[in-house]
Amino acid sequence: MKHTIKMLFFAVALLSSAITMAQSTITGNVFDAEINGPLPGANILEKGTNNGTTTDFDGNFTLKTQSKSGEIVITFVGYNAITVAFNGNTNIGTKQLASDTSLDEVVIIGSGVIDLAEDRKTPVAVSTIKASEIQQKAGNWDLPEVLKSTPSIQNLKSGGFGDGQMFIRGFDQTNTAFLLNGQPINGMEDGKMYWSNWSGVMDVANAIQVQRGLGASKLAISSVGGTVNIVTKTIDRKEGGFVQQMIGNDNYTKTTAYYSTGVNEKGWSFSGLLGHWQGDGYVNNTDGEGQTYFFSVGYQPNESHSLNFLLTGAPQSHAAAGSGSIGSFIENGRKYNSWNFSGVNSTNTLNGGEYPGGRNIYHKPVANISWDWTINDKSELSTVLYGSMGRGSFAQARTSGDQVTYARGSNNNHDWFGLVTNYNSQLSETLNFNVGADVRLYNGFHFRDVREFITVDSVSNTSGYSGSYELTDSFGGVSPWDVFFNPNNDHSQRFGYDYEEQINYAGVFGQLEYSKDQLSAFFQGAISNQSHVRTEFLNTEFEGVSEESDKVNNLGYNLKAGAAYELNETHKVFVNAGYYSRQPFHDTLFQDNRGGNTLLDPESENEKITGFEAGYQFNGGRKISANLNVYHTTWDNVTKYNSNGETGDDFLSFQTLGVKQVHYGVELEVNTRPLDNVKLNGFISLGEWQFKDNATQRTFDNDGSQVGADEEIVIDGFNVGGAAQVTAGINGSYEFLPRFSIDGGWNWYNDAFSTGSLGAAPLSMPSYDTVDTGLSYKMLVGENKTNSVQFRLNVSNVFDEVYLESVNGTTAASSIESENYKGINKSNTGRFGYGRTWNTSIRFNF
Known part of the structure; x- marks a missing residue:
């Protein structure tokens, strides 16, 4: 019996020894290649088995393998996996995982x-x-x-x-x-x-x-x-995709699915995305619904050529929010919509809420073909040929008495085709040169029609600025797909206004860059011509006969130069300067849609833009980096155009010439990583944005004729409104468990001013701040732990801060305190920012 026990003990010991000898101990360290720091939570798996471990907060790991030799696979969601061979006990040293979302790793065609x-x-x-x-x-x-x-x-x-x-x-x-x-x-x-x-x-x-x-x-x-x-996205190097479901406040829901084949042995790749969203909207009566589609086909016949076809679009329909006085928002709440009425006796309301005030309906598919040609080891050519077709309408319910009759559509459609190409050559070790061209052909067409008949079968008119018409056909309803595939090409079924624009643009550009040792410098130049032709179909001298304007050609150019000096690996300074002679927009050249083809007299001249910048960059490794920038921008010789709305014979428009704005300021941005699992970043920007000198204003009547003499508009020294001139923020993230993190951000806005008519001093708006936060968790799943399920929660304006986001008005504060809100007269038009909102999602990455 004793001999039997001894033999069994010996057999067990021998077997254990054999197993031990067949195992190996693998140690190492995994770093994030981008920040050159530890990557906690990276997955280490013995290939062909379920045996694995994860790295600690310092990126270290120890894995006892089941085999003496083989391979381990190192993965982390969002990074490219690597495979390392082992034979016996091995220390693989430090291995770096490159993020497949960094710019260095993104496959960019064109x-x-x-x-x-x-x-x-x-x-x-x-x-x-x-x-x-x-x-x-x-x-x-x-x-x-x-x-x-x-x-x-x-x-x-x-x-x-x-x-x-x-x-x-x-x-x-x-x-x-x-x-x-x-x-x-x-x-x-x-x-x-x-x-x-x-x-x-x-x-x-x-x-x-x-x-x-x-x-x-x-x-x-x-x-x-x-x-x-x-x-x-264009070409993905590897096969994969995701499915995501999101929900949010006010019944928001969004479903998205994406898949890519990766590049196969013959150089082909395919990827596609489909999505659908819908929600009630934060503001009352602003429901919306839409889709997203994206398709990409890539082909790489050899190392010298890469081609890609891309098609994407986002058809959508959403109800708009009307403007209202600050007092109205205070009385009704910040979700108030001035276009939200209970009755049907308003031109802005459709019973049932389908057209509450107005509905934006649009579909703008964009397609492009990109070609990258590596000519040799010193030169390459990139070309992108693109096109888009925009079809859409702003639909509003119209009434007669207390009855809704039809939905009127204000259509803004276009066909746009273009080409951008660039040739790059490394002339020498210190000189790089590129030259290219930018061509755009644009045709816009704008008109009003009937989107949908509601309680009538036709609409007619025999007088007024719109002329006589009888409309019997409707087009598109409220669906962006119907708007796109059921266009109104019949000029007899249009009213109010009906005109087209042909805008052609052609430019060439080039850059020469010098780089040697610590010094780098560049010089850029571009010149372009932009032509404009307008064709009027409705407001013409002879009914039914279109009129075409003279062609307007505007030549523009820009020049930019800069230099940088690297003091050492940690410190770099730079300075840039530029001058633009920018062509005016089409809408500032011609009288608006009531004035036909009348060119505003005088025609707008090119705007003059002068910019100076200087900066300092500090690179303290993965622990800290900082950027300090100062800037001074002068925007001169600007023409602004506006009108006072549809008021029949009293319709007036205004052309303001010689507007000049000066913007200067300083920006500081600091990024830190005090601990391996903590990121903390902050910024502050201090700006001073003001109008300089006075401007000249001209007034035009409904026929495009000037009314009265030129008049001086006093704007010198007024602050530029619309955005806060002083902003600051702190944001950070803390990974308290592997792949489990919390993040948040605080933003502060100060020195903001109202917008309004030029010539009236803007109002100083109250400052405000908001706090946002988020929670993320990634759970590794699948046989090799290369897939993941990702959970995310976002909460914006956590503390439900009530703040004025914008004010359009210049009425000074009242002496009666109850008529003001934080120093702003309640009669001014404004909008309050959103309160607390949230969304949460679950995403399966494979």
């Missing part, structure tokens, strides 16, 4: 025409938001909301879905250049941006880069305040 600041060694004032942050913090907001924690940027949410706007250094969106994969997307007629048409861009964005001021763009574009580059 990269030569996407002007990212990283492409040039001479710095600019820039902030970059990467896909991981966009994915977390975008929620159900538009792009401007994501950018609000960057210096000199303010986002105003406004009323309904997609109706917000953004200011950079005090300049509105018409003076900020927005680019989508190198394609200009500001309105060709007026430079405006409507975020409701781009609601899907956040779902497909790989990165968004804000270049304040002069920026790095080589195009002859209208960037006074700055440039926003939106880089979307």
Whole structure:
């Protein structure tokens, strides 16, 4: 018996020894390649098994393998996986995981025409938001909301879905250049941006880069305040995708699905995204609904050529919010909508609420073909050919007496085609040269028609400024798909106004960059011609006969230069200067839609923009970095145009000439990582934005004839309204468990002023601050732990701060205190910001 026990003990010991000898102990350290710091929570898995572990807060790990030799796979959601071989006990040292959402890892087709600041060694004032942050913090907001924690940027949410706007250094969106994969997307007629048409861009964005001021763009574009580059998905290196469900306040819901095949052995890749959203809207009677679609096909026949076709769009329909007095908001609450009436005896209301005040309906598909050609190791050519077709309407219910009769559509449609191409050559070790072209062909058509008959079968008129007409056909209803596929091409079924615009643009640009040792410098130049022709179909001399205006040609150009000096690896200084001669927008050249083809006399001249910037960059490694920028921008010789609305024979329009604005300020941005699992960032921007000198105003009647003599408008020394001139913020995140983090941000706005008619002193608005927070958790799932389920919660304006977001008016405070709100007369038109809002989502990444 004793011998048997001894033999069993010996056998067990021998087996244990054999097992031990077959195992290996693998140790190592995993770092984030971008910040060169530890990556806590990275997954270490023995390939072909379920045996694994995760890194600690210092990025260290120890794994006992089941086999003596083999491979381990190191993964982390949002980073590219790496595989490391082992044979026996092994210390693999430090392995770096590169984020697949960093600009270095993003596959960009048409990269030569996407002007990212990283492409040039001479710095600019820039902030970059990467896909991981966009994915977390975008929620159900538009792009401007994501950018609000960057210096000199303010986002105003406004009323309904997609109706917000953004200011950079005090300049509105018409003076900020927005680019989508190198394609200009500001309105060709007026430079405006409507975020409701781009609601899907956040779902497909790989990165968004804000270049304040002069920026790095080589195009002859209208960037006074700055440039926003939106880089979307094109080709994904590997197969994968996600499915996401989001819900939010006021019955908001959004479902999104994305899949990419990755690049196969023959060089082909396919990706697509589909999404649907709907909600009641924060403001009363501002419900909305829309879809998002995105399709991309890539082909890489060899290492020298990459081609990609992309199609994306965001058809949507949402009810708008009317303006109201501050007193009305105080009486009815900040969700008040002045277009929300209970009866049907108003021209702004449809019984049942389908057209409460007005409904924005639009569909603007965008397609482009990109081609990158690596000619040799020193030169390359990038080309993007694009096109878009916008079809949409602002629909309003019309009444007769106490009865709603029909829905009137104010249509703003366009066809837009363009080409951007850029050739880049490394002339020598120190000189880089590129040259390119930018061509745009735009046809806009604007008219009024019947969107839907409600209680009548036809609409007719025999007098008034609109002329005589009888309308018997309706077009499109309230669906953006119907609006797009059921266009009104019949001039006899249009009324009020009916005209087209042909705007053609052609420009060339170039840049020479020098870089040697610690010194870098660049010089840029661009010249362009923009032509305008307007064709009138309704307000013409002979009924039924169209009239075409003379062609107007405007030549513009810009010059930019800068230099940077790297004092050492930690400190760098730079200075940039630029001058733009910018062509006026089409809408400031011609009389408005009542005046036909009449050119405003005198025609608007080119605007003159002069900018100076200087900066200092501090790079203290992964623990701390800082950017300090100072700027001075003069926007001169500006023509502003406005009208007083539809008042029949008393319709008046105003042309203000020689407006000059001077904006200068300082910006400080600091990014820190005090602990491996803690990020803490902050910024402050101090601005002074004022009108300089007085301007001249002309008044025109309904026929486009000047009324009275020129008059001087006193604006010298007035503050520029619309955005806060002093902003600050602190934001940070704390990962208290692997892949489990909380983040938050505080933003403060001060020295904001009202907008209103030129010639009246703006009002000083009360300052305010808001706090936002979020919670994230990623759970690794799947056989190899390479998939994940991600949970996210966003809460905006956590403390439900009540604040005036904007004021349009110049009525001074009343001596009767009850007629004021925080020093602002309640009779002024204004809008309060949103209260506490939230959204939460669950996302499966595979």
